[in-house]
Amino acid sequence: MTSAVASNLLIDLLSGPRPAEWEKLREAAEARLAGQEWPTSSDEDWKYTDLKALAALSFPPAPRATVDISGHLLPEMVGTRQVFVNGHHAPHASCASAVPAGVRFLPLSTASEACHALGTVGPTHNQSPFEDLNTARFEDGAVLLVPKNMKVALPLHLLFITKAETPVIVFPRLLVVLERGAELELVEEHHGEGTYLTCPVVEIRVAEGAILRHERVQRDGDEAFHLSTLKAEIAKGGQYHSRTLSFGARLSRQQPWVRLAEGAEASLDGLALLEGQQVADTHSFMLHAEPNASSHQLHKCIVDGKARAIFNGQVLVAPHAQGTDAKQQSRNLLLSESARVDTKPQLEIYADDVKCSHGATVGQLDPEELFYLQSRGLNADDARNLLTYGFAADVLTHIPVASLRRSLRQLVMARTQAVSLGDLS
Amino acid sequence: MLSIKNLTATINGTPVLKGIDLEIKAGEIHAIMGPNGSGKSTLGKVLAGHPSYVVTGGEVRFEGQNLFDLEPDARARAGIFMGFQHPIEVPGVSNASFLRLAYNKKAEAEGRDELDPLEFDDFIHEKIKVVAMKEEFLDRSLNEGFSGGEKKRNEILQMAVLEPKLAILDELDSGLDIDALRVLGDAVNRLQRADRALLIITHFPRILETIQPHFVHVLSGGRILKSAGKELALELEERGYDWVLEEAAAGGAR
Numbered sequence: 057m058t059s060a061v062a063s064n065l066l067i068d069l070l071s072g073p074r075p076a077e078w079e080k081l082r083e084a085a086e087a088r089l090a091g092q093e094w095p096t097s098s099d100e101d102w103k104y105t106d107l108k109a110l111a112a113l114s115f116p117p118a119p120r121a122t123v124d125i126s127g128h129l130l131p132e133m134v135g136t137r138q139v140f141v142n143g144h145h146a147p148h149a150s151c152a153s154a155v156p157a158g159v160r161f162l163p164l165s166t167a168s169e170a171c172h173a174l175g176t177v178g179p180t181h182n183q184s185p186f187e188d189l190n191t192a193r194f195e196d197g198a199v200l201l202v203p204k205n206m207k208v209a210l211p212l213h214l215l216f217i218t219k220a221e222t223p224v225i226v227f228p229r230l231l232v233v234l235e236r237g238a239e240l241e242l243v244e245e246h247h248g249e250g251t252y253l254t255c256p257v258v259e260i261r262v263a264e265g266a267i268l269r270h271e272r273v274q275r276d277g278d279e280a281f282h283l284s285t286l287k288a289e290i291a292k293g294g295q296y297h298s299r300t301l302s303f304g305a306r307l308s309r310q311q312p313w314v315r316l317a318e319g320a321e322a323s324l325d326g327l328a329l330l331e332g333q334q335v336a337d338t339h340s341f342m343l344h345a346e347p348n349a350s351s352h353q354l355h356k357c358i359v360d361g362k363a364r365a366i367f368n369g370q371v372l373v374a375p376h377a378q379g380t381d382a383k384q385q386s387r388n389l390l391l392s393e394s395a396r397v398d399t400k401p402q403l404e405i406y407a408d409d410v411k412c413s414h415g416a417t418v419g420q421l422d423p424e425e426l427f428y429l430q431s432r433g434l435n436a437d438d439a440r441n442l443l444t445y446g447f448a449a450d451v452l453t454h455i456p457v458a459s460l461r462r463s464l465r466q467l468v469m470a471r472t473q474a475v476s477l478g479d480l481s
Numbered sequence: 482m483l484s485i486k487n488l489t490a491t492i493n494g495t496p497v498l499k500g501i502d503l504e505i506k507a508g509e510i511h512a513i514m515g516p517n518g519s520g521k522s523t524l525g526k527v528l529a530g531h532p533s534y535v536v537t538g539g540e541v542r543f544e545g546q547n548l549f550d551l552e553p554d555a556r557a558r559a560g561i562f563m564g565f566q567h568p569i570e571v572p573g574v575s576n577a578s579f580l581r582l583a584y585n586k587k588a589e590a591e592g593r594d595e596l597d598p599l600e601f602d603d604f605i606h607e608k609i610k611v612v613a614m615k616e617e618f619l620d621r622s623l624n625e626g627f628s629g630g631e632k633k634r635n636e637i638l639q640m641a642v643l644e645p646k647l648a649i650l651d652e653l654d655s656g657l658d659i660d661a662l663r664v665l666g667d668a669v670n671r672l673q674r675a676d677r678a679l680l681i682i683t684h685f686p687r688i689l690e691t692i693q694p695h696f697v698h699v700l701s702g703g704r705i706l707k708s709a710g711k712e713l714a715l716e717l718e719e720r721g722y723d724w725v726l727e728e729a730a731a732g733g734a735r
Contacts, residue, residue: 422569423532423533424569425569425571427529427530427531427532427553428565428568428569428571429571430530430552430553430554430557431529431530431553431554431556431557431562431563431565432554432557432579432583432586432639432643433554433557433558433583433586433587433590433643434554434582434583434586435552435554435586436552436554438582438586439554442571442574442579442582443571445573445574446571446572446573446574446622446623447572447573448573449573449574450572450573450622451573452573453572453573453622477582478581478582478585479578479598480574480575480578480582
């Protein structure tokens with residue numbers, strides 16, 4: 057594929073009209089895209105994630121649509137939710153009546169105070185063309201601002217839903233700003249049906265001493281492509297804890313970038329449950345820019361059928377970031393002979409007084425574990441299914457929203473053939 | 482209940498059991514003792530059906546049935562329980578739900594009613610008292626992050642839940658402090674009944690002060706070198722194992 061043709065594919069995805077607001081941001085993104093080539097497997101960054109299937113389709117912008125969200129409501133968050141359908145705010149499906157006064161949780165289109173903050177996180181080390189596509193064409197998105205020292209008791213719920221009768225492209229957008237000392241729990245979910253390309257962009261600013269807990273659930277449709285970017289800057293002593301749970305989409309990519317200031321903490325956990333021909337890719341970048349920050353990553357994949365998981369975990373410790381504590385673990389369970397995992401830690405350490413560890417395992421279930429369960433009366437199939445379930449459910453154990461934890465456990469049980477084992481919660 | 486005749490087994494082609502004979506009747510408590518590497522833990526694992534060992538000869542009957550016709554899980558459902566020396570950690574599966582699952586699989590096999598989560602909750606709260614386990618350990622993932630002693634406590638809890646006919650306890654005392662040893666020893670004693678049997682595998686005689694065996698066997702080099710009553714444990718405490726090995730080498734008692 058020549059570069060001239062390749063570039064056109066990115067430009068084709070810009071076919072929709074440029075929305076009116078944020079003109080400077082959009083122009084800059086378009087300019088970057090004009091000089092960019094369509095990612096192919098000869099790019100190191102896209103070596104294992106083949107976007108050919110995507111290039112064969114065309115994706116016009118998604119029209120407005122209405123959907124029934126009753127199946128997605130969670131009791132803890134009925135009054136704290138914002139819903140976006142096909143990238144547009146859905147006011148009738150949303151309900152923010154229980155959002156505490158002072159917290160701003162609203163569509164970007166009505167939040168003028170967000171103007172100065174949008175697009176300011178970064179620049180990142182792993183700029184994606186799909187982030188630029190989003191910036192150039194997003195219609196609307198969510199803004200979430202938590203004022204100084206406010207500890208929000210209720211979790212907030214953000215639903216991005218896509219309904220595609222014919223192939224479409226959607227650009228979910230989210231900006232989260234926690235001011236000094238604020239605390240928040242956020243659940244971000246992606247659902248959809250039909251063939252579509254979704255390119256979510258999440259920007260996060262956690263100020264000094266603030267704490268954000270972020271659950272990210274990707275349950276896009278079987279025919280969906282999900283190419284997501286997340287950028288977070290965590291100020292001195294701030295904390296960012298996220299869990300990204302990938303279940304859906306035929307091809308998905310998570311590209312988180314996190315910058316840690318002095319004494320900041322981050323955890324970036326992940327679970328991907330893959331079957332059939334699914335591909336799930338995580339390319340993470342943890343930037344220890346200042347001293348004494350700590351980061352923790354646990355990334356787990358269960359891969360069945362002919363599915364494929366990719367994990368590339370970059371950690372960069374800057375020269376003066378002494379006292380850094382960085383841990384990274386990639387654990388993968390292969391359930392079939394034709395399943396495949398490519399996992400690669402990538403540590404660049406320029407400071408000398410640091411603790412950095414990484415580990416990767418790819419394999420089948422441990423025979424000692426199977427024997428232990430069999431010695432308690434579980435037959436071989438039940439033992440295997442229970443261990444597979446446990447491998448995945450381990451990542452769900454600390455999800456603080458009980459109803460979400462329960463429903464994801466049920467989903468994992470169904471996907472690991474553990475349903476016959478009864479209630480395991 | 483259990484009849485072992487001339488049992489031989491290998492691991493990776495290396496013989497580890499070289500002709501074991503042992504009869505265990507209901508109501509009896511047997512102790513298998515021996516120096517490290519003697520094959521005593523192997524005997525427990527072979528009886529439980531560990532996949533790494535290959536039985537190369539001999540016969541084992543459990544309640545008249547050929548044990549080696551049964552998969553490990555079928556042996557468990559038939560009433561054999563092995564308390565592991567190093568219990569396995571299973572993240573993501575709560576201890577309580579695992580215990581309930583194991584209980585219900587056995588109940589199902591025996592044609593008894595299974596317990597739903599609420600019924601099991603009442604049942605298990607009685608059982609944890611037997612081993613003095615704190616309630617929080619029920620909600621934690623199975624053995625994950627448990628100390629050595631907590632894991633052993635959990636093994637005996639599983640035994641209390643499953644109520645086996647024959648319990649094989651492999652090095653129950655390793656990793657236990659004296660108080661925990663007494664608590665678990667008492668718990669095992671309380672679980673013992675006329676229709677049950679116990680096989681205690683241990684290096685140190687101390688546990689046999691609490692769980693008093695009817696028979697003590699010294700196993701070394703894959704063979705039982707000496708069998709006697711519980712007084713043998715005291716003698717081993719005083720004199721160590723060497724004299725038994727020397728006696729056997731000199732063609733002495735067997």
